[in-house]
Amino acid sequence: MQSILSSSTVPILEQVLNFTEARHNVLAGNIANMDTPGYRVRDLSVEAFHDHLKEAISAREQGNEKISPGMGPTHKSDPIRQVKDSLKSILFHDDTDVSMEHQVAEMSKNQFMHNMAISIMTSQFRAMQVAISERV
């Protein structure tokens, strides 16, 4: 079961959900601290997340060739799961546009990404259930 799940897109979508959730919290904190004196606006860098994810995906593909094909990586060595640990390192102070409109717009885009990842993941799980239960 582990290899079925880990060779699909479900772990990738899982990391996307982790990221969008963490980013939502950071952006909400920005809006809450709008009037706090001395507060610097923070954000989670989307490009850095995309880069980490790309590296993890290619690491996963290379890892598969060493072991027999079809056998997925184990729990600890799965590179995709390590993307979650890198989330702490992509927090940065965003001084480009600190207006409230910008924070809300970023939150909106983040929410769209989040909902889309959830919808795709749900449809993958439903397809797996169809395969398992043999009931279309």
Place this chain on the structure above:
Amino acid sequence: MSQLPIANLSQLIQAPMTTQMQGTSPEIAESFKSFMLQSIDHVNSMQQDADVAVQTLATGGDVNPAEVLTAVQKADMSFRMMMQIRNKLVQAFQEIRDIRI
């Protein structure tokens, strides 16, 4: 994900088709079998296309979200259609097997 149900289906087709239709016309059996295998390949490639599209979207590639969702839905629907065909074949096989001579 894309390997498991497809393996089920191809095993299923090999067994009943070759035993039943040998007496009548092997050409029909051969073309039906190749048709089925082609369809399975097609479903599998659609699944893989959908997987690649989702991966590109998750890593911030230049892809339209609507296209990704359409690809995922198409793969899903063609997989279910294949599943339904497989169920019907199993059912037909069981009915024929239950014929008492």
Place this chain on the structure above:
Amino acid sequence: MISALDISTSALVAQRTRLNAISSNLANMSSIRDENGDVKPFKARYVVFQADDQLKTAHGAMGVRVASVETEDIEPQYKYEPNHPFAIKDGKWKGHVAYPKINMVREFTDAMEATRAYEANIGVMEITKSLGQQTLRILA
């Protein structure tokens, strides 16, 4: 779909800057001294918008940015107040005090236009968001 939100956001930021300039004009309608304390009447400020080349989608839709904040250079209005401590000592306007010449009607009209533009852009953002949500219904 996602970059349409960025374009609308740039418009919101620009219109808010404009509204800030207008409210500062109205607040300083009677200011006869400027920010350094010199006896110079306040001059109305206005913003200049520019289509933003940095914020462009693949098909040429562009955002907006505030290019500069200009100061309007018009003659102040003079009121005859010979006993005022800041009255002009000599020259053509002796005994007059220079007051800022802010056209309140024009400022209010600008403010209304900026508000309408702000609301229109928010409306566009709502439509963009609902487009995104409708797209998710492809997956049923």
